[in-house]
Amino acid sequence: MSRFASASDAELVRGCRGGDQEAWNELVERYSRYVYAIAVRGFRLTEEDAEDIFQDVFTRIYTRLDSLRDDSALRPWIAQLTRRRCLDAIAARRDVPTDELADEGSTDLSDVEEAFEVREALTALSGNCQDILDRFFARDQSYKTIAAELEIPSGTIASRIARCLGRLRERLEGRNDASEGSRE
Amino acid sequence: MTTDDYLELPLGDLLDRLSANGLAPGGGSAAALTVAFAARLVAMVARCSPAWGDAAGVIAQANAIGDRAVELAHTDGRVWDEALTALRDAEAAESDDPRKGFALEQKLEAAAAAPLEIASLGADTAQLAALAGDVGEPTYRADAAAAAALAAGGASAAAHLVRVNLGVRSADPRLVRALASETAAHDVAARLRESHR
Numbered sequence: 288m289s290r291f292a293s294a295s296d297a298e299l300v301r302g303c304r305g306g307d308q309e310a311w312n313e314l315v316e317r318y319s320r321y322v323y324a325i326a327v328r329g330f331r332l333t334e335e336d337a338e339d340i341f342q343d344v345f346t347r348i349y350t351r352l353d354s355l356r357d358d359s360a361l362r363p364w365i366a367q368l369t370r371r372r373c374l375d376a377i378a379a380r381r382d383v384p385t386d387e388l389a390d391e392g393s394t395d396l397s398d399v400e401e402a403f404e405v406r407e408a409l410t411a412l413s414g415n416c417q418d419i420l421d422r423f424f425a426r427d428q429s430y431k432t433i434a435a436e437l438e439i440p441s442g443t444i445a446s447r448i449a450r451c452l453g454r455l456r457e458r459l460e461g462r463n464d465a466s467e468g469s470r471e
Numbered sequence: 472m473t474t475d476d477y478l479e480l481p482l483g484d485l486l487d488r489l490s491a492n493g494l495a496p497g498g499g500s501a502a503a504l505t506v507a508f509a510a511r512l513v514a515m516v517a518r519c520s521p522a523w524g525d526a527a528g529v530i531a532q533a534n535a536i537g538d539r540a541v542e543l544a545h546t547d548g549r550v551w552d553e554a555l556t557a558l559r560d561a562e563a564a565e566s567d568d569p570r571k572g573f574a575l576e577q578k579l580e581a582a583a584a585a586p587l588e589i590a591s592l593g594a595d596t597a598q599l600a601a602l603a604g605d606v607g608e609p610t611y612r613a614d615a616a617a618a619a620a621l622a623a624g625g626a627s628a629a630a631h632l633v634r635v636n637l638g639v640r641s642a643d644p645r646l647v648r649a650l651a652s653e654t655a656a657h658d659v660a661a662r663l664r665e666s667h668r
Binding site: 423424427429430431441442444445446448449450451452453456 | 524525527528529531532535539591592594595598599601602651652655
């Protein structure tokens with residue numbers, strides 16, 4: 288596991304500025320799905336366009352990291368870079384100025400944002416919780432299949448999932464409380 | 472009727488469509504929707520249990536199961552339509568072409584896959600209903616028991632369709648799985664009925 292796997296975004300940014308390759312790898316790993324999701328789900332771009340935007344956004348992050356004023360604001364900065372690049376791509380295709388597309392993708396972006404927050408909170412849960420939630424909600428496995436594969440009693444699966452969801456909620460609420468507090 | 476989305480139909484229209492002399496929705500879709508009703512009932516019991524710390528987690532699971540069941544209602548309707556068309560074509564052709572026989576067999580296999588999943592969802596719903604009945608607000612225990620009974624009914628209907636669609640022998644693993652789901656759902660429903668009397 289990377290030394291930066293549990294590092295905060297600010298620590299990651301400092302590592303990247305110091306030329307630490309492991310920090311850069313972790314930043315790409317942490318935000319690659321995010322950038323891709325904004326392009327594909329938020330702006331409905333093709334996979335080919337999303338790939339171009341992905342390359343371009345990470346090149347910009349690499350070359351402009353020094354211009355980031357607040358190290359802990361990495362995510363909104365990446366979101367802004369990606370959004371701007373997506374709008375440029377759409378404007379070029381439609382042959383209109385980027386400014387005319389200001390509201391494009393704004394609703395779906397909040398979904399992407401929420402999904403990313405859930406994914407981040409998930410990684411903070413125990414491996415067992417991550418596994419059981421992934422099996423039930425992402426892989427659509429039945430209680431019986433989960434019980435058989437994890438070798439635990441079938442009758443306990445629903446309550447285990449409920450407890451793990453409770454922990455996930457605590458993580459998310461804690462995160463939201465913290466961000467509310469930081470705005471004050 | 473033009474819409475193929477059952478959730479977009481008023482309940483009366485859906486029931487009319489179910490009883491119409493046509494194709495889908497049929498027994499598989501009705502079984503899936505019964506499981507969906509049961510799952511939403513479990514969500515209601517959990518929502519009415521404010522003292523239950525895990526209630527939100529149960530609601531999330533019940534909603535996920537309910538959504539999957541509705542999806543399966545559509546899938547079942549679609550594949551059953553295709554199987555029925557293939558069956559009618561085969562009867563009309565009156566030929567012994569083995570390729571047509573194989574194609575029909577494939578369609579019927581596909582038509583059995585959805586009920587197999589519906590039976591499994593029925594078992595899961597019954598189990599979730601048991602948790603809600605045991606730990607949720609006592610006032611709503613009867614609703615939890617009703618949910619388990621509905622889920623068991625859906626599982627039974629679906630298991631029956633697996634048997635008929637496949638025309639399988641009793642040792643076929645798919646039928647074994649469907650019957651195990653049916654039994655599990657019925658055991659839970661019976662226990663809830665007894666313990667909440």
